[in-house]
Amino acid sequence: MTTTKIDDLLTEDQKLIRDSVRDWVNRNVKPIIDDYAQNHRYPEHLMKEMGELGLLGPFIPEEYGGAGLDQISYGLIMQELEAGDSSIRSSASVQSSLVMYPIYYFGNEEQKKKYLPKLATGEMIGCFGLTEPNHGSDPGSMETKLSKQNGNYILNGAKMWITNSPIADIAVVWAKDDEGKIRGLIVEKDMRGFSAPEISKNGH
Numbered sequence: 001m002t003t004t005k006i007d008d009l010l011t012e013d014q015k016l017i018r019d020s021v022r023d024w025v026n027r028n029v030k031p032i033i034d035d036y037a038q039n040h041r042y043p044e045h046l047m048k049e050m051g052e053l054g055l056l057g058p059f060i061p062e063e064y065g066g067a068g069l070d071q072i073s074y075g076l077i078m079q080e081l082e083a084g085d086s087s088i089r090s091s092a093s094v095q096s097s098l099v100m101y102p103i104y105y106f107g108n109e110e111q112k113k114k115y116l117p118k119l120a121t122g123e124m125i126g127c128f129g130l131t132e133p134n135h136g137s138d139p140g141s142m143e144t145k146l147s148k149q150n151g152n153y154i155l156n157g158a159k160m161w162i163t164n165s166p167i168a169d170i171a172v173v174w175a176k177d178d179e180g181k182i183r184g185l186i187v188e189k190d191m192r193g194f195s196a197p198e199i200s201k202n203g204h
């Protein structure tokens, strides 16, 4: 029986990317992360460093600030971040897959130019609001409402367990419109009525 090693399936570039991220994680994440966790702090500088290394939205084309890498390279980057710390991987994968990707895929040109380059450098942090206190991640039962009043969009609702939310500059928020269709919106943190408190030990 012949066996194939995973390494045999990777290109030299993919292996180089994986090894470089592994090295960065060993030097910059593992030595500090336990201390941050025990002291209930978030190492915000790591998002900037990951941005500088091209680890945020690496599959986004270079014209929008991404590294233009393939999805296997993205998977290898996330694997190495996860090996160092799950929450750092969550921060990076939410930023990449749940914020940058929907903006790249569904956003208009103005939105792509405005947000993607800053999200790629880590200058801007994003979060993704689907899960709700009463219905978890079931979009069919979603209570958050989007309605149009006098030409303005009114977004009303609450989300929970949202990675990056207390430090996020923008949130991709999911809501049901007047016809019951699920819509995604980009909400900036300074927009009126928006708040993103941390979840306390009691879960509130």
Ligand SMILES: Cc1cc2nc3c(=O)[nH]c(=O)nc-3n(C[C@H](O)[C@H](O)[C@H](O)COP(=O)(O)OP(=O)(O)OC[C@H]3O[C@@H](n4cnc5c(N)ncnc54)[C@H](O)[C@@H]3O)c2cc1C
Pocket (backbone or CB within 6 Å): 094, 127, 128, 129, 130, 131, 135, 136, 137, 138, 160, 161, 162, 163, 164
């Ligand atoms: C650390 C963390 C970070 C998170 N970050 C985000 C985020 O950034 N954005 C966001 O929107 N959400 C986020 N979430 C929420 C997360 O996505 C949801 O908690 C997760 O998807 C589970 O969904 P749920 O809570 O609705 O649980 P459910 O889907 O209701 O599942 C609860 C339990 O019921 C079981 N179950 C569900 N349906 C069935 C069925 N039909 N039959 C039998 N068993 C079933 C499941 O297996 C599970 O054990 C985060 C959660 C955590 C813990």
